[in-house]
Each structure stands twice: as C-alpha cells, then as structure tokens.
Amino acid sequence: MTSPVSLLKAWKLRPKKQLGQNFLADPSIPRMIVNRAGISSEEIVLEIGAGLGALTVPAAKAAKRVYAVETDRGLIDLLQTELLLYKADNVTVLTRDILKFDLADFVRQEGIDQPLVVIGNLPYHISSQIVVRLIEGRRWIDRAAMMFQKELARRFMAKPGGRDYGRLSVMLAYCAEVRSLAEVRADLFFPKPKIDSEVIEVRFRKTIEHPASDEAFLFQVVKAAFGQRRKTLRNALAGSELHIAPEAAGLALDAAGIDAARRAETLSVREFVALSHALGEARSDLEALAG
Missing domain, CATH: 3.40.50.150 (Vaccinia Virus protein VP39)
Known part of the structure; x- marks a missing residue:
C-alpha cells in the first residue's frame, strides 16, 4: 500500500x-x-x-x-x-x-x-x-x-x-x-x-426483545428526552417538539412507572419503550377527543 x-x-x-x-x-x-x-x-x-x-x-x-x-x-x-x-x-x-x-x-x-x-x-x-x-x-x-x-x-x-x-x-x-x-x-x-x-x-438483532409499537415515535421520544437533558423528564418532554402539556407528560410517566423527576440519561431502553407506549396512548386519546 x-x-x-x-x-x-x-x-x-x-x-x-x-x-x-x-x-x-x-x-x-x-x-x-x-x-x-x-x-x-x-x-x-x-x-x-x-x-x-x-x-x-x-x-x-x-x-x-x-x-x-x-x-x-x-x-x-x-x-x-x-x-x-x-x-x-x-x-x-x-x-x-x-x-x-x-x-x-x-x-x-x-x-x-x-x-x-x-x-x-x-x-x-x-x-x-x-x-x-x-x-x-x-x-x-x-x-x-x-x-x-x-x-x-x-x-x-x-x-x-x-x-x-x-x-x-x-x-x-x-x-x-x-x-x-x-x-x-x-x-x-x-x-x-x-x-x-x-x-x-x-x-x-434479528428480533428485538422489547419492541416498540411505533418505532419512529419511540425515537422521537428519545430525541425529545435528551433534547434538554439537564431537565427532568417531565419538563424535557413538555418543552420538546412533541408539544406535550406538562400534565400529560406527568401522567404518561406515571403510566410507564417512571418517576417524572428522573432525567433521560437514567432510563433504560425498556423504560423508553414503555414511555413511548404511554405517550402514544395519550396521543391517541387526545386525537380521538379532537375527532
């Protein structure tokens, strides 16, 4: 060479x-x-x-x-x-x-x-x-x-x-x-x-151990959580491009079994998947009400 x-x-x-x-x-x-x-x-x-x-x-x-x-x-x-x-x-x-x-x-x-x-x-x-x-x-x-x-x-x-x-x-x-x-x-x-x-x-991986129901949305949630990584998850999500109200973010975190005062860097992949599911369900409920 x-x-x-x-x-x-x-x-x-x-x-x-x-x-x-x-x-x-x-x-x-x-x-x-x-x-x-x-x-x-x-x-x-x-x-x-x-x-x-x-x-x-x-x-x-x-x-x-x-x-x-x-x-x-x-x-x-x-x-x-x-x-x-x-x-x-x-x-x-x-x-x-x-x-x-x-x-x-x-x-x-x-x-x-x-x-x-x-x-x-x-x-x-x-x-x-x-x-x-x-x-x-x-x-x-x-x-x-x-x-x-x-x-x-x-x-x-x-x-x-x-x-x-x-x-x-x-x-x-x-x-x-x-x-x-x-x-x-x-x-x-x-x-x-x-x-x-x-x-x-x-x-x-050929198969994912804990698959997200909506992978694209999971990655949006991860991006939002780390977008303001010094903030608590509740505040980081509420201030993100996902346009989630603080109350809705708190309810989704509760549903996923995640303390709203935690920060993004403490969450495991499995917890991010659970959070995306909870936020996705909340989003669907809001869309249904709006419709």
Whole structure:
C-alpha cells in the first residue's frame, strides 16, 4: 500500500478538511479491521467513504463483492487506479453522497438477496447521521464495522447513568449489539486528527426483545428526552417538539412507572419503550377527543 502522502502528492491532491478526510497511513490497520469484522468470501460489503482505497483493497480480497461509496469526485480516478493496481476487480465504485444514498433502492437495483456488511472510516461531522441511516435501513444490513473518533464511539457504546449515554446510545441498544473491535492512534492517519479513533461493530438483532409499537415515535421520544437533558423528564418532554402539556407528560410517566423527576440519561431502553407506549396512548386519546 502506497502511503497517502505519496499518493496525494503524485496526483496533486490535498485532503479536504470540509469532508473530514483523514486517510489511514498504516496498512496493517485496514487488514486488522477486515479480519476482526469477520468478512467472508460469501459476503457483500458496502464501504462508506472509500477514499484512497486503503480499506477497500483488503475488503475486496476477503469478500465476494464490495460496493465502495465515495462522495469526493476528485478521488475517483486515483481510487480506480489503485483498485486496478491491486487487481480488486470485484469492487464497484459509487460516486454518491452517503447521506442521500437510498439503501432500499440500491439493494433492489443490484439484485442483492442477502444482508450487507457495512464498513468505513467515517468523518466525524456526519458520523451520527450515518448511524441513524443505518439503523433505519437495518433490514438490509447484517452488521457494520466502522471507525469513529473515540469520544463518539464511546457514546455509541454507553450504558445508562453516564454523561456519554444519549440518543444514539439508546437507538443502537434498542436494535443492535455494539462492541469495540480496536483502538487506533491518531498518528496512524494523514493528516493526523486531534483525537484517537475506535473501531466498533454494530450487529443488528434479528428480533428485538422489547419492541416498540411505533418505532419512529419511540425515537422521537428519545430525541425529545435528551433534547434538554439537564431537565427532568417531565419538563424535557413538555418543552420538546412533541408539544406535550406538562400534565400529560406527568401522567404518561406515571403510566410507564417512571418517576417524572428522573432525567433521560437514567432510563433504560425498556423504560423508553414503555414511555413511548404511554405517550402514544395519550396521543391517541387526545386525537380521538379532537375527532
């Protein structure tokens, strides 16, 4: 693997800060990620942010097929050349914005009949948005092995009660098993980021232990609860986009068996599901009265 410094210099390119580009400079790291992700020769990989191909090439050697998504058109010729050089002929490069990528449409058009493995070294500024999209499209995904800045990775794996526990902690815990695969030092990237990174695996559950009757509403409730996380749940919900009266919020919390004076970071996933059910029933009752 040619160093990113040499490659970019040869192609007269520079990393784009606005795209959060930090390229892996140690070839052992991409190989490690592919190995720990357990990618097999029967699996189809979707890579988010192919960049210079550091992760694409070892993934191509392990998988049946790789679809490499890259939004920076300035890197495409370089990437295609690297794939030719390493004979990675089972890779399809897609010049797309991952935040506008329609996973359902992609799976249908490509005729893919098996769950995908998602990999990627994700830029910090859109990492959370990408995770939300993967949760929404998880019916087409078996698991994901992705690299994030460490502080964000820790939030994704956080348990109730700590300051790292938040909206995405709950959303992921609801539908997936999340674990750390490796830590990667900042000096193994070019340019060097300000913080170390961590690779985590998100393995989506086939069945959910405590499913919400309305998943979209559950996630709205979680977002509302954490929107003003220093406030009590009663006040956070009442002051949220859900437009719930304080009295109604208090009644729903009582119905769910949750003390209204608690804060969002203390609730388990099961309690959030119970709260969404109670709020959903209250909403239905109000709609029925209005009708």
